[in-house]
Amino acid sequence: MTSADPETELPEQTESQNAEHTSAKASHVSRTGTWIRLAVFVLLAGIISLAYYNFRDVLTLKYLATQETNWRDFASQHPVAIYLIAFLIYTSITGLSLPGAVPLTLTYGWFFGFWKALLLVSFSSTAGATLAFLTSRYLFRSAIQSRYGERFAVINQQFEKEGAFYLFILRLVPAFPFFLINVLMGLTTIRAWTFWWVSQIGMLAGTAVFVYAGTSVPTLQELSEQGAKGILTPQLIIAFILLGTFPLLIKKIVNRIQSRS
Structure with missing residues:
Protein backbone atom coordinates (compact mmCIF):
# COMPACT_ATOMS: atom_id res chain seq x y z
CA MET A 1 0.00 0.00 0.00
CA THR A 2 1.40 3.41 -1.00
CA SER A 3 1.13 6.31 1.40
CA ALA A 4 0.08 9.78 0.24
CA ASP A 5 2.82 12.25 -0.46
CA PRO A 6 2.96 14.73 2.46
CA GLU A 7 4.20 17.47 0.13
CA THR A 8 0.99 17.28 -1.96
CA GLU A 9 -1.28 17.10 1.10
CA LEU A 10 0.12 20.22 2.77
CA PRO A 11 -0.92 22.74 0.07
CA GLU A 12 -4.40 21.18 -0.15
CA GLN A 13 -4.85 21.37 3.62
CA THR A 14 -3.54 24.94 3.68
CA GLU A 15 -5.93 26.02 0.93
CA SER A 16 -8.84 24.37 2.71
CA GLN A 17 -7.94 26.05 5.99
CA ASN A 18 -7.58 29.43 4.26
CA ALA A 19 -10.98 29.03 2.61
CA GLU A 20 -12.62 28.15 5.92
CA HIS A 21 -10.89 31.07 7.62
CA THR A 22 -12.01 33.48 4.89
CA SER A 23 -15.58 32.17 5.04
CA ALA A 24 -15.68 32.51 8.83
CA LYS A 25 -14.24 36.02 8.62
CA ALA A 26 -16.80 37.06 6.00
CA SER A 27 -19.61 35.63 8.11
CA HIS A 28 -18.32 37.53 11.15
CA VAL A 29 -18.12 40.79 9.18
CA SER A 30 -21.66 40.25 7.86
CA ARG A 31 -23.02 39.68 11.38
CA THR A 32 -21.13 42.72 12.67
CA GLY A 33 -22.56 44.88 9.87
CA THR A 34 -26.08 43.65 10.66
CA TRP A 35 -25.71 44.51 14.34
CA ILE A 36 -24.31 47.95 13.50
CA ARG A 37 -27.25 48.70 11.17
CA LEU A 38 -29.68 47.49 13.83
CA ALA A 39 -28.01 49.66 16.48
CA VAL A 40 -28.15 52.73 14.21
CA PHE A 41 -31.83 52.04 13.46
CA VAL A 42 -32.68 51.72 17.17
CA LEU A 43 -30.71 54.89 17.96
CA LEU A 44 -32.49 56.90 15.25
CA ALA A 45 -35.88 55.53 16.29
CA GLY A 46 -35.13 56.53 19.89
CA ILE A 47 -34.06 60.05 18.89
CA ILE A 48 -37.17 60.54 16.73
CA SER A 49 -39.46 59.22 19.46
CA LEU A 50 -37.82 61.44 22.09
CA ALA A 51 -38.04 64.48 19.82
CA TYR A 52 -41.71 63.80 19.10
CA TYR A 53 -42.49 63.34 22.80
CA ASN A 54 -40.79 66.63 23.74
CA PHE A 55 -42.18 68.66 20.82
CA ARG A 56 -45.56 66.98 20.25
CA ASP A 57 -47.41 70.17 21.16
CA VAL A 58 -45.28 72.20 18.76
CA LEU A 59 -45.97 69.87 15.83
CA THR A 60 -49.74 70.33 15.89
Whole structure:
Protein backbone atom coordinates (compact mmCIF):
# COMPACT_ATOMS: atom_id res chain seq x y z
CA MET A 1 0.00 0.00 0.00
CA THR A 2 1.40 3.41 -1.00
CA SER A 3 1.13 6.31 1.40
CA ALA A 4 0.08 9.78 0.24
CA ASP A 5 2.82 12.25 -0.46
CA PRO A 6 2.96 14.73 2.46
CA GLU A 7 4.20 17.47 0.13
CA THR A 8 0.99 17.28 -1.96
CA GLU A 9 -1.28 17.10 1.10
CA LEU A 10 0.12 20.22 2.77
CA PRO A 11 -0.92 22.74 0.07
CA GLU A 12 -4.40 21.18 -0.15
CA GLN A 13 -4.85 21.37 3.62
CA THR A 14 -3.54 24.94 3.68
CA GLU A 15 -5.93 26.02 0.93
CA SER A 16 -8.84 24.37 2.71
CA GLN A 17 -7.94 26.05 5.99
CA ASN A 18 -7.58 29.43 4.26
CA ALA A 19 -10.98 29.03 2.61
CA GLU A 20 -12.62 28.15 5.92
CA HIS A 21 -10.89 31.07 7.62
CA THR A 22 -12.01 33.48 4.89
CA SER A 23 -15.58 32.17 5.04
CA ALA A 24 -15.68 32.51 8.83
CA LYS A 25 -14.24 36.02 8.62
CA ALA A 26 -16.80 37.06 6.00
CA SER A 27 -19.61 35.63 8.11
CA HIS A 28 -18.32 37.53 11.15
CA VAL A 29 -18.12 40.79 9.18
CA SER A 30 -21.66 40.25 7.86
CA ARG A 31 -23.02 39.68 11.38
CA THR A 32 -21.13 42.72 12.67
CA GLY A 33 -22.56 44.88 9.87
CA THR A 34 -26.08 43.65 10.66
CA TRP A 35 -25.71 44.51 14.34
CA ILE A 36 -24.31 47.95 13.50
CA ARG A 37 -27.25 48.70 11.17
CA LEU A 38 -29.68 47.49 13.83
CA ALA A 39 -28.01 49.66 16.48
CA VAL A 40 -28.15 52.73 14.21
CA PHE A 41 -31.83 52.04 13.46
CA VAL A 42 -32.68 51.72 17.17
CA LEU A 43 -30.71 54.89 17.96
CA LEU A 44 -32.49 56.90 15.25
CA ALA A 45 -35.88 55.53 16.29
CA GLY A 46 -35.13 56.53 19.89
CA ILE A 47 -34.06 60.05 18.89
CA ILE A 48 -37.17 60.54 16.73
CA SER A 49 -39.46 59.22 19.46
CA LEU A 50 -37.82 61.44 22.09
CA ALA A 51 -38.04 64.48 19.82
CA TYR A 52 -41.71 63.80 19.10
CA TYR A 53 -42.49 63.34 22.80
CA ASN A 54 -40.79 66.63 23.74
CA PHE A 55 -42.18 68.66 20.82
CA ARG A 56 -45.56 66.98 20.25
CA ASP A 57 -47.41 70.17 21.16
CA VAL A 58 -45.28 72.20 18.76
CA LEU A 59 -45.97 69.87 15.83
CA THR A 60 -49.74 70.33 15.89
CA LEU A 61 -51.31 72.05 12.90
CA LYS A 62 -52.92 74.64 15.15
CA TYR A 63 -49.55 75.66 16.60
CA LEU A 64 -47.90 75.80 13.17
CA ALA A 65 -50.80 77.93 11.89
CA THR A 66 -50.13 80.37 14.73
CA GLN A 67 -46.45 80.50 13.79
CA GLU A 68 -47.38 81.09 10.16
CA THR A 69 -49.40 84.11 11.24
CA ASN A 70 -46.37 85.41 13.15
CA TRP A 71 -44.14 84.91 10.09
CA ARG A 72 -46.55 86.77 7.85
CA ASP A 73 -46.86 89.58 10.39
CA PHE A 74 -43.08 89.88 10.51
CA ALA A 75 -42.96 89.99 6.69
CA SER A 76 -45.54 92.78 6.57
CA GLN A 77 -43.66 94.78 9.22
CA HIS A 78 -40.19 94.26 7.70
CA PRO A 79 -40.76 93.76 3.94
CA VAL A 80 -37.30 94.88 2.83
CA ALA A 81 -35.53 92.63 5.32
CA ILE A 82 -37.64 89.57 4.54
CA TYR A 83 -37.23 89.93 0.76
CA LEU A 84 -33.50 90.51 1.10
CA ILE A 85 -33.14 87.42 3.29
CA ALA A 86 -35.23 85.34 0.87
CA PHE A 87 -33.18 86.62 -2.09
CA LEU A 88 -29.85 85.79 -0.42
CA ILE A 89 -31.02 82.32 0.61
CA TYR A 90 -32.16 81.40 -2.90
CA THR A 91 -29.09 82.96 -4.54
CA SER A 92 -26.78 81.06 -2.17
CA ILE A 93 -28.47 77.71 -2.82
CA THR A 94 -28.33 78.05 -6.61
CA GLY A 95 -24.92 79.73 -6.62
CA LEU A 96 -23.37 76.96 -4.52
CA SER A 97 -25.23 74.27 -6.53
CA LEU A 98 -26.98 72.95 -3.42
CA PRO A 99 -30.17 70.86 -3.61
CA GLY A 100 -33.48 72.39 -2.57
CA ALA A 101 -34.32 74.97 -5.25
CA VAL A 102 -37.64 73.34 -6.20
CA PRO A 103 -39.01 73.04 -2.62
CA LEU A 104 -37.84 76.60 -1.97
CA THR A 105 -39.65 77.84 -5.09
CA LEU A 106 -42.86 76.16 -3.93
CA THR A 107 -42.40 77.63 -0.45
CA TYR A 108 -41.87 81.15 -1.80
CA GLY A 109 -44.99 80.83 -3.93
CA TRP A 110 -46.96 79.67 -0.89
CA PHE A 111 -45.62 82.42 1.38
CA PHE A 112 -45.26 85.49 -0.87
CA GLY A 113 -47.97 84.95 -3.47
CA PHE A 114 -47.59 84.54 -7.23
CA TRP A 115 -46.23 87.84 -8.56
CA LYS A 116 -43.92 88.68 -5.68
CA ALA A 117 -42.55 85.14 -5.58
CA LEU A 118 -42.14 85.06 -9.36
CA LEU A 119 -40.00 88.21 -9.33
CA LEU A 120 -38.06 87.02 -6.30
CA VAL A 121 -37.32 83.52 -7.63
CA SER A 122 -36.64 84.71 -11.19
CA PHE A 123 -33.98 87.23 -10.20
CA SER A 124 -32.44 85.23 -7.35
CA SER A 125 -32.19 82.02 -9.40
CA THR A 126 -30.57 83.92 -12.27
CA ALA A 127 -28.19 85.67 -9.87
CA GLY A 128 -27.22 82.32 -8.36
CA ALA A 129 -26.77 80.74 -11.77
CA THR A 130 -24.55 83.63 -12.87
CA LEU A 131 -22.54 83.35 -9.65
CA ALA A 132 -21.89 79.66 -10.38
CA PHE A 133 -21.10 80.59 -14.01
CA LEU A 134 -18.47 83.18 -12.98
CA THR A 135 -17.00 80.91 -10.30
CA SER A 136 -16.56 78.17 -12.88
CA ARG A 137 -14.98 80.53 -15.41
CA TYR A 138 -12.49 82.29 -13.15
CA LEU A 139 -11.80 79.99 -10.18
CA PHE A 140 -12.37 76.32 -11.03
CA ARG A 141 -12.07 76.19 -14.80
CA SER A 142 -9.44 73.44 -15.08
CA ALA A 143 -10.96 71.28 -12.33
CA ILE A 144 -14.45 71.38 -13.85
CA GLN A 145 -13.16 70.77 -17.36
CA SER A 146 -11.18 67.71 -16.24
CA ARG A 147 -14.17 66.26 -14.36
CA TYR A 148 -16.93 67.00 -16.89
CA GLY A 149 -14.86 66.96 -20.07
CA GLU A 150 -17.23 64.77 -22.11
CA ARG A 151 -20.35 66.71 -21.17
CA PHE A 152 -18.58 70.00 -21.80
CA ALA A 153 -17.61 68.80 -25.27
CA VAL A 154 -21.30 68.21 -26.06
CA ILE A 155 -22.41 71.60 -24.72
CA ASN A 156 -19.54 73.48 -26.35
CA GLN A 157 -20.16 71.86 -29.73
CA GLN A 158 -23.86 72.76 -29.66
CA PHE A 159 -23.10 76.27 -28.38
CA GLU A 160 -20.69 76.91 -31.25
CA LYS A 161 -23.41 75.83 -33.71
CA GLU A 162 -26.43 77.61 -32.21
CA GLY A 163 -24.97 80.29 -29.94
CA ALA A 164 -27.08 81.75 -27.12
CA PHE A 165 -30.20 80.04 -28.50
CA TYR A 166 -28.78 76.73 -27.30
CA LEU A 167 -28.63 78.09 -23.74
CA PHE A 168 -32.23 79.24 -24.14
CA ILE A 169 -33.23 75.69 -25.15
CA LEU A 170 -31.36 74.23 -22.17
CA ARG A 171 -33.23 76.56 -19.85
CA LEU A 172 -36.58 75.55 -21.32
CA VAL A 173 -35.89 71.81 -21.57
CA PRO A 174 -32.86 70.97 -19.40
CA ALA A 175 -30.84 68.17 -21.00
CA PHE A 176 -28.38 68.48 -18.10
CA PRO A 177 -28.85 69.23 -14.38
CA PHE A 178 -29.28 72.92 -13.53
CA PHE A 179 -25.89 73.28 -11.83
CA LEU A 180 -24.07 71.59 -14.73
CA ILE A 181 -25.54 74.04 -17.23
CA ASN A 182 -24.26 76.92 -15.10
CA VAL A 183 -20.71 75.67 -14.58
CA LEU A 184 -20.20 74.22 -18.06
CA MET A 185 -21.48 77.33 -19.82
CA GLY A 186 -18.84 79.17 -17.80
CA LEU A 187 -16.22 77.29 -19.81
CA THR A 188 -17.61 78.50 -23.14
CA THR A 189 -17.05 81.92 -24.74
CA ILE A 190 -20.53 83.26 -23.94
CA ARG A 191 -20.52 86.68 -22.26
CA ALA A 192 -21.75 86.94 -18.67
CA TRP A 193 -24.44 89.50 -19.56
CA THR A 194 -25.76 87.27 -22.36
CA PHE A 195 -25.79 84.31 -19.99
CA TRP A 196 -27.78 86.38 -17.48
CA TRP A 197 -30.60 87.63 -19.69
CA VAL A 198 -30.96 84.41 -21.72
CA SER A 199 -31.15 82.41 -18.48
CA GLN A 200 -33.67 84.82 -16.96
CA ILE A 201 -35.99 84.65 -19.96
CA GLY A 202 -35.48 80.93 -20.54
CA MET A 203 -36.24 79.95 -16.94
CA LEU A 204 -39.21 82.29 -16.53
CA ALA A 205 -41.92 79.96 -17.83
CA GLY A 206 -40.78 77.00 -15.71
CA THR A 207 -40.39 79.24 -12.68
CA ALA A 208 -43.94 80.53 -13.14
CA VAL A 209 -45.33 76.98 -13.16
CA PHE A 210 -43.59 76.01 -9.92
CA VAL A 211 -44.48 79.29 -8.21
CA TYR A 212 -48.12 78.81 -9.23
CA ALA A 213 -48.00 75.32 -7.74
CA GLY A 214 -46.73 76.85 -4.51
CA THR A 215 -49.54 79.41 -4.41
CA SER A 216 -52.02 76.55 -4.83
CA VAL A 217 -51.06 75.03 -1.48
CA PRO A 218 -53.51 76.17 1.23
CA THR A 219 -52.26 78.16 4.17
CA LEU A 220 -51.78 76.33 7.45
CA GLN A 221 -54.63 78.34 8.92
CA GLU A 222 -56.97 77.04 6.20
CA LEU A 223 -55.79 73.48 6.77
CA SER A 224 -56.31 73.89 10.49
CA GLU A 225 -59.89 75.06 9.93
CA GLN A 226 -60.90 72.81 7.01
CA GLY A 227 -58.85 69.70 7.70
CA ALA A 228 -57.76 67.30 4.93
CA LYS A 229 -60.50 68.47 2.55
CA GLY A 230 -58.72 71.81 2.30
CA ILE A 231 -55.73 70.24 0.55
CA LEU A 232 -57.19 69.11 -2.79
CA THR A 233 -58.41 72.40 -4.21
CA PRO A 234 -59.14 72.86 -7.96
CA GLN A 235 -56.19 75.25 -8.14
CA LEU A 236 -53.82 72.63 -6.73
CA ILE A 237 -55.10 69.99 -9.18
CA ILE A 238 -54.47 72.41 -12.07
CA ALA A 239 -50.97 73.05 -10.70
CA PHE A 240 -50.18 69.31 -10.68
CA ILE A 241 -51.43 69.01 -14.27
CA LEU A 242 -49.22 71.92 -15.32
CA LEU A 243 -46.18 70.41 -13.59
CA GLY A 244 -46.71 67.16 -15.48
CA THR A 245 -47.53 68.51 -18.93
CA PHE A 246 -45.39 71.66 -19.12
CA PRO A 247 -42.03 69.92 -19.84
CA LEU A 248 -43.63 67.77 -22.56
CA LEU A 249 -45.31 70.78 -24.17
CA ILE A 250 -42.12 72.85 -24.16
CA LYS A 251 -40.13 69.93 -25.59
CA LYS A 252 -42.56 69.61 -28.51
CA ILE A 253 -42.37 73.35 -29.20
CA VAL A 254 -38.56 73.33 -29.13
CA ASN A 255 -38.40 70.28 -31.42
CA ARG A 256 -40.70 72.01 -33.90
CA ILE A 257 -38.58 75.18 -33.85
CA GLN A 258 -35.39 73.18 -34.38
CA SER A 259 -36.89 71.17 -37.25
CA ARG A 260 -37.84 74.37 -39.09
CA SER A 261 -34.45 76.03 -38.60
